[in-house]
Amino acid sequence: MNLTDTLSKINQWWTTDAVPLSFLYPATRKELSEIISLLPEDRITAIIGPRRTGKSILLYQIVQYLLSENTENKRILFFSGDDPAIFSPSVSLSDILNSYCLDILHEPLEQLSKTIYVLIDEVHTIENWQQWIKKYYDQKLNIKFIISGSSSTHLFHGSRESLLGRIDYIPILPFDFSQFCYFWSVYEESKNLSDFSLLLPSFSFLDSPHEYFEHLQSDRWRFSTYTPLLHKVLQEYLLVGGYPEYFSNKDILMWQKRLSTDIVNQGLYRDVVYVYQIKNPERLEQLLYFIAANNGQDFNFKTIADTLHCDNETVSKYLTYLEQAYLILIQHHFSRNTGKGIRKNKKLYIHDNGLANALLHYNEIDSKREGFLLENSCVQFVQNYANAHGWKTGYYSGENTEIDIVVDKHIRVQPIEVKFRNHMPCVSSFTVFSSHNKSIPMEKPIVITKNQLEETNQFIAIPFYLIH
Numbered sequence: 001m002n003l004t005d006t007l008s009k010i011n012q013w014w015t016t017d018a019v020p021l022s023f024l025y026p027a028t029r030k031e032l033s034e035i036i037s038l039l040p041e042d043r044i045t046a047i048i049g050p051r052r053t054g055k056s057i058l059l060y061q062i063v064q065y066l067l068s069e070n071t072e073n074k075r076i077l078f079f080s081g082d083d084p085a086i087f088s089p090s091v092s093l094s095d096i097l098n099s100y101c102l103d104i105l106h107e108p109l110e111q112l113s114k115t116i117y118v119l120i121d122e123v124h125t126i127e128n129w130q131q132w133i134k135k136y137y138d139q140k141l142n143i144k145f146i147i148s149g150s151s152s153t154h155l156f157h158g159s160r161e162s163l164l165g166r167i168d169y170i171p172i173l174p175f176d177f178s179q180f181c182y183f184w185s186v187y188e189e190s191k192n193l194s195d196f197s198l199l200l201p202s203f204s205f206l207d208s209p210h211e212y213f214e215h216l217q218s219d220r221w222r223f224s225t226y227t228p229l230l231h232k233v234l235q236e237y238l239l240v241g242g243y244p245e246y247f248s249n250k251d252i253l254m255w256q257k258r259l260s261t262d263i264v265n266q267g268l269y270r271d272v273v274y275v276y277q278i279k280n281p282e283r284l285e286q287l288l289y290f291i292a293a294n295n296g297q298d299f300n301f302k303t304i305a306d307t308l309h310c311d312n313e314t315v316s317k318y319l320t321y322l323e324q325a326y327l328i329l330i331q332h333h334f335s336r337n338t339g340k341g342i343r344k345n346k347k348l349y350i351h352d353n354g355l356a357n358a359l360l361h362y363n364e365i366d367s368k369r370e371g372f373l374l375e376n377s378c379v380q381f382v383q384n385y386a387n388a389h390g391w392k393t394g395y396y397s398g399e400n401t402e403i404d405i406v407v408d409k410h411i412r413v414q415p416i417e418v419k420f421r422n423h424m425p426c427v428s429s430f431t432v433f434s435s436h437n438k439s440i441p442m443e444k445p446i447v448i449t450k451n452q453l454e455e456t457n458q459f460i461a462i463p464f465y466l467i468h
Contacts, residue, residue, distance in 0.1 A: 003096065004103040006085050007077070013067055014074050014104070023060040025244065027186040030179060032061055035170055039066075039117075039144060044133060044163065047148040049172035050326040050351070051267050052259075054244045055148040056080075058172065059119045062146060066117055074104055075116045081125040093132040112142035123147040130162045137166050150271050171388075173326060174242030174352040176381045177234065178468035184233050187247045193233065196226045205467045206385055206407065206414065209446055213460050216453055223466060227451070230465040238373040239365055241354015256358035263327075263355060264288065271325045278321075283308055287318050291328055291348045292359040296375055298333075298345040298397070319348070326351050329383055334394035334406040334413075336440065347395050349376050374464055375404055375418045378448055381467070382407060382416065401432040413437070415445040420464065430458065 013019055031047075035058065038045050047055050059078065066076050077100055079086055086096065097118070101109045105116070123129050129147075136143055175183065178197065185193035199219055205212040216223065240246050243263075246255055268288065273281040286308055301312040308315070322328045329351050333344030350356035353373045357365070365373065379393075382405050386393045392408040396415070405416040415430055430445045445459040454461045 003086065003091070003099045007079065007096070007100060007104070010083075010086075011074075011076070011078055013063065013076065017067060017073050019060050019064045019067070023057065024064060025054065025057050025061075027183045027244075028061055029054060029058060029172065029244070030182075031170055031172055032058060032065075035062060035146070036065055038168055038170075039146075041168070042137075042140075042144070044137060044145045044147065044167040046167050046169045047146070047172055048169055049150075050174070051150050051263055051271070052243045052245050053172045053174060055150075055172050056121050057244075059121055059146065059148060062119065063117075071117070072114070075114060076119070077116060078119045078121070080121040081129070082122045087126065093126055093129060097136075109141065110139070115142050115144055117144050117146065120145070120147045122150065124149045134162050134166065137163075150267070171326075171384070173384055174354075174380075175237075175244065176242065176384070176468065177237055177377060177465065180237045180242055181230075181233055183244060183247055184236075190229075192226065192229060196223075196230070199223065200466070200468055204385060205446065205462060206382065209414070209444060209460050210455070213453070213455050213462065216462065216466055217455075220453060223453075227465075234465055235365070235370075238353055238370060238377070239357060239363075241352040241357070243352065243354060246354070252363050255354075256361070256363065259355055259358040264359070267325055267327060272321045272327075276321055278318075283310060283314075284318050284321070287315070288322060288327060288350075289359055291322075292350050292356045295349055295356055296347060296372055296379075298347045298395075300345045319346075327355075329379060331379060331383070331405075332394045334396045334403075334408065336408075336437075347379075349379055351380065353377060371418075371420045374420045374448070378416070378418045378464070378467075379405060396433055398436060399432055401429045403429050403433055406433075409443075412441040412443050414443045416448065417445065417459075418448045418464075420448070420450045 008014060035045060035047065039062075047058060049055060063076050063078060067073060079096065081087065098109055101107055101112070101116075105112075107113060120126070133145055133147070137145070178200070181193055182197055184190065185197070199222055201212050201215040203212065240252065240255060241259070243259070245258075249255055249258070264285075268285060269281060272278065272284065278284055287304070290304065290307060301315045305312050305315045319328070319330060323330050327350070329349040331347035331349070333346075335344070350359070353376055356376070357363070362369065383393050386407055391410070394406050394408070396403040396406050403415050404418045407414040407416065415433055417429065434442055447459050447461045448464050448467065449461045451463050452461045453463055453466070
């Protein structure tokens with residue numbers, strides 16, 4: 001089969017005007033609207049994130065959107081960089097695009113009459129992809145590239161400099177709880193949970209905590225009717241995590257096996273070991289399991305190095321690699337003095353609760369573990385939101401006091417405590433933090449609770465299931 005025939009079989013919409021339903025989720029991720037908003041832009045759109053977060057499905061959903069907007073079907077080209085039916089040592093990205101333009105569109109690549117949309121999945125597996133795409137972009141050809149990669153490791157390694165100013169990165173990460181609820185409502189056909197999401201404020205609790213609380217308070221009686229269902233879904237979320245593929249196979253043992261096999265073995269070995277040519281991959285895997293077993297604990301490099309029988313520099317590099325592959329989160333100690341923050345211990349988290357549970361073979365969770373997993377989910381959500389807004393996050397400890405999360409919004413800081421218990425916390429932690437950071441304006445602290453929605457003179461308490 002020649003190259004043109006192969007592309008025709010992959011791009012079935014050239015004859016059917018529709019993407020096969022088997023390639024589309026019943027639900028769409030919230031990031032889809034952001035990607036669609038970038039389609040008119042010349043810049044390359046890069047969808048990045050760990051394996052199994054639905055990046056390929058997003059690409060197909062983009063194709064379906066373009067078709068719905070009456071884009072000419074043959075001006076949408078999709079292929080995967082790891083497809084052996086397309087790529088061989090003798091076939092380059094240039095060969096594919098030239099063959100497509102001449103044989104399908106009957107137009108030279110350099111003289112395209114209208115925009116073509118080129119969607120490339122697993123782009124990092126194509127040799128010299130950065131140079132080819134940079135070449136086409138700099139020639140100002142009538143091409144909109146939308147690409148995906150299995151982690152920032154691949155796309156940043158050797159490409160950040162060559163594509164600087166030419167590319168927009170859209171991270172696709174495991175679901176936060178609100179997006180998990182949305183998918184749950186679609187797959188379970190639960191109108192109740194679907195209606196609940198419409199009641200939440202249109203902005204995040206991190207944008208304006210007091211206004212967010214006022215909105216929740218005004219609809220308090222409505223939210224209370226959803227509480228039993230939300231707690232049920234929350235228990236499921238804390239156990240299985242935020243990978244959308246779970247909804248296609250809800251057997252917990254099979255799901256955990258798939259997580260540990262696909263994400264760890266492939267994500268770790270293909271996305272980290274291969275890219276950085278790590279000579280002792282077993283030690284890297286040991287580090288991942290060490291973090292899972294001590295999720296949310298603070299450590300210095302020496303303690304980890306002694307445990308793994310290696311040096312501090314190796315630990316530092318390995319942690320960076322795991323973070324870039326979206327397998328772990330690293331929380332630094334909060335300090336406006338960068339040097340102090342670097343020298344303090346780091347808090348380490350597995351990026352997704354489902355992955356942490358799969359690594360440790362937890363197929364059910366007790367109340368003690370529930371609290372740890374809730375903190376992990378809060379750190380994940382806050383860090384992702386802060387990164388998107390150019391804010392920094394960390395934790396604070398001192399004088400027998402600890403604050404789980406501190407968001408540095410440049411002008412003000414936002415302390416956040418996670419207390420997944422029914423009684424209210426002591427406010428001494430916030431008082432100590434404030435006294436040690438008198439020169440920094442501080443917003444009213446937030447306490448993430450199990451059920452309590454309340455504002456006092458000292459803090460604002462919001463149930464976890466009502467934050468987004």
